[in-house]
Amino acid sequence: xxxxxxxxxxxxxxxxxxxxxxxxxxxxxxxxxxxxxxxxxxxxxxxxxxxxxxxxxxxxxxxxxxxxxxxxxxxxxxxxxxxxxxxxxxxxxxxxxxxxxxxxxxxxxxxxxxxxxxxxxxxxxxxxxxxxxxxxxxxxx
Amino acid sequence: xxxxxxxxxxxxxxxxxxxxxxxxxxxxxxxxxxxxxxxxxxxxxxxxxxxxxxxxxxxxxxxxxxxxxxxxxxxxxxxxxxxxxxxxxxxxxxxxxxxxxxxxxxxxxxxxxxxxxxxxxxxxxxxxxxxxxxxxxxxxxxxxxxxxxxxxxxxxxxxxxxxxxxxxxxxxxxxxxxxxxxxxxxxxxxxxxxxxxxxxxxxxxxxxxxxxxxxxxxx
Numbered sequence: 001x002x003x004x005x006x007x008x009x010x011x012x013x014x015x016x017x018x019x020x021x022x023x024x025x026x027x028x029x030x031x032x033x034x035x036x037x038x039x040x041x042x043x044x045x046x047x048x049x050x051x052x053x054x055x056x057x058x059x060x061x062x063x064x065x066x067x068x069x070x071x072x073x074x075x076x077x078x079x080x081x082x083x084x085x086x087x088x089x090x091x092x093x094x095x096x097x098x099x100x101x102x103x104x105x106x107x108x109x110x111x112x113x114x115x116x117x118x119x120x121x122x123x124x125x126x127x128x129x130x131x132x133x134x135x136x137x138x139x140x141x
Numbered sequence: 142x143x144x145x146x147x148x149x150x151x152x153x154x155x156x157x158x159x160x161x162x163x164x165x166x167x168x169x170x171x172x173x174x175x176x177x178x179x180x181x182x183x184x185x186x187x188x189x190x191x192x193x194x195x196x197x198x199x200x201x202x203x204x205x206x207x208x209x210x211x212x213x214x215x216x217x218x219x220x221x222x223x224x225x226x227x228x229x230x231x232x233x234x235x236x237x238x239x240x241x242x243x244x245x246x247x248x249x250x251x252x253x254x255x256x257x258x259x260x261x262x263x264x265x266x267x268x269x270x271x272x273x274x275x276x277x278x279x280x281x282x283x284x285x286x287x288x289x290x291x292x293x294x295x296x297x298x299x300x301x302x303x304x305x306x307x308x309x310x311x312x313x314x315x316x317x318x319x320x321x322x323x324x325x326x327x328x329x330x331x332x333x334x335x336x337x338x339x340x341x342x343x344x345x346x347x348x349x350x351x352x353x354x355x356x357x358x359x360x
Contacts, residue, residue, distance in 0.1 A: 052219065054248060076194055080249055087252050102196045103223070108233060135296035 007072030148215030
């Protein structure tokens with residue numbers, strides 16, 4: 001199975017290494033060539049360029065990909081690139097990182113698999129507080 | 142008419158000024174604080190501070206009414222695409238026009254369903270081509286929604302169409318001559334209109350047959 005990872009920052013590079021370790025054929029795309037260093041000893045593909053360039057997506061092999069992860073540092077870039085990978089390249093599984101919860105929800109309702117780390121963080125933070133051995137001030141003993 | 146303008150740069154600010162002068166109700170959304178303060182000092186409560194790709198900012202600007210038109214004219218193409226999508230698909234805004242800053246991003250607008258776009262670079266290039274007749278064929282107007290375009294052709298002395306009646310020119314399917322401009326006077330092209338060297342001919346055609354039309358008319 002082949003996947004393209006657009007945006008090779010902390011998140012993108014870690015997902016790339018994880019999936020590559022499970023046998024996926026991965027190509028990463030980042031406009032900063034030093035991002036390659038985050039991948040360590042890397043046997044997969046790496047394309048220097050921006051996901052807003054069709055030529056870059058072509059070179060990354062988007063047309064033959066089964067899955068894509070879009071995790072650049074811009075919500076709107078991710079949303080736009082993700083839809084392009086779905087519609088032009090016909091990739092069935094496109095996962096897009098969107099930090100803004102409402103935008104993530106809006107595009108999830110329209111068929112984009114959005115992952116919202118902000119929402120996850122909010123839920124986790126609240127859960128951890130609830131699990132502490134501390135009662136809210138003023139609550140009955 | 143109620144309009145929302147997203148992006149208070151030169152384009153957005155001037156469009157807002159004009160719409161206000163024409164008596165329309167407008168809300169202008171500007172993200173940068175300093176630019177917002179400038180615009181607010183000039184235009185008053187018409188201006189809202191915030192990122193127009195955030196739904197709560199658009200809601201504050203009245204997107205749910207909804208406006209008759211949204212103009213997404215920020216300096217960022219991804220932002221303009223998202224604003225236009227949210228307006229049309231999320232709130233049923235009947236018309237969303239997006240600015241294309243980098244013409245290389247045009248396919249992203251097209252594939253993502255933003256059919257009404259304005260690109261200064263492409264517009265300028267069209268004007269330049271219009272002034273350079275050796276190109277032979279100039280695009281005047283693209284009707285993206287309809288899948289048609291209007292083109293203009295200059296007929297040189299040795300053109301295959303020169304001296305022929307319109308009915309006698311072998312155009313490909315999906316192309317038709319519309320008008321002939323001669324000595325500054327335009328006429329609707331009829332079957333028996335004779336094309337002469339020096340004419341400017343306007344044709345309507347399906348994208349993709351431009352080269353065949355050019356060969357048939359200009360050579």
